[in-house]
Amino acid sequence: KAETFKMLINILFVALLGVSAVFADEAAGALQEAADYVKSLDEFDHEWKHECHMANGEACDIRNFPKDETTMVFPGGETRCIFSNTPNFAFQVVPGDSDKLLFYFQGGGACWDETSTKFHLCRSRATPLPELGVFNRRNRKNKFRDHTIVHVLYCSGDVHGGNVVRTYNDRWGVPVEQKGLANAQSVLDWTK
Structure with missing residues (x-):
């Protein structure tokens, strides 16, 4: 191959x-x-202590999330990641000042056809990156260290805009699904 x-x-x-x-x-x-x-x-395996699952009926109210700590929100519904072995989409919320918001779309390549998908040219797991750059709350030079962060994680391979079930399968024999639009919309809806 x-x-x-x-x-x-x-x-x-x-x-x-x-x-x-x-x-x-x-x-x-x-x-x-x-x-x-x-x-x-x-x-990369980023650890988090807090999760909220909207599909289980949890409200996932940011006022109940611990300040300056990651809470992973699993919206459920039509959201999902590209491959069947890691289908659960989540987004990261780090509460900070309520009047400051950093809404961040994670990058991670693109899988636009069967070949690019088989060569793994896109992220396929909804995992936050290390606390570096704008995510580093300990760095006094970081202008975003006090902001509430809503991090749209990327695992759909469609640059956050797809809504398709492909005609080819992942390596587990299940059709590839790209639902980046539903993923991004779920985060926008929660943020409102």
Whole structure:
């Protein structure tokens, strides 16, 4: 499978750009490195202590969430991640000042067809990243350290905008589903 993908990249570069196969090999290697990096993001295991499950009838009122700590909200409904082995979508809420909001869409590649999906070019698990950058509440230079953070996690492979069941299966034999639009809408609805 990897050889087929590499061959397709070679053909694409030679046909479109007229470059040598050596350069195409380098590009295929760089693409594989990118896929490996995205996959490593899925393997990062961020721990959280608090969860709220709206599908279970929980209100998930931010006033009940501990300040400056992550609460993972599982909205249920039509939301889901791309693969059947990790289908549960969640978003991260870190309460801070009630008059300051950082609404953040997580990135993580894109799976736009069967090949990009099989090569894992997108995140497939709803997991927050480490507390770095705008998420680092201990850094006094962070202008967002006091903000309430609503973090739209990314696990659908559709740049937060898809609503499709694909004609191909994931490696567990279940059709690939991309529900990024439902995921993002559930977070917007909760935030209102």
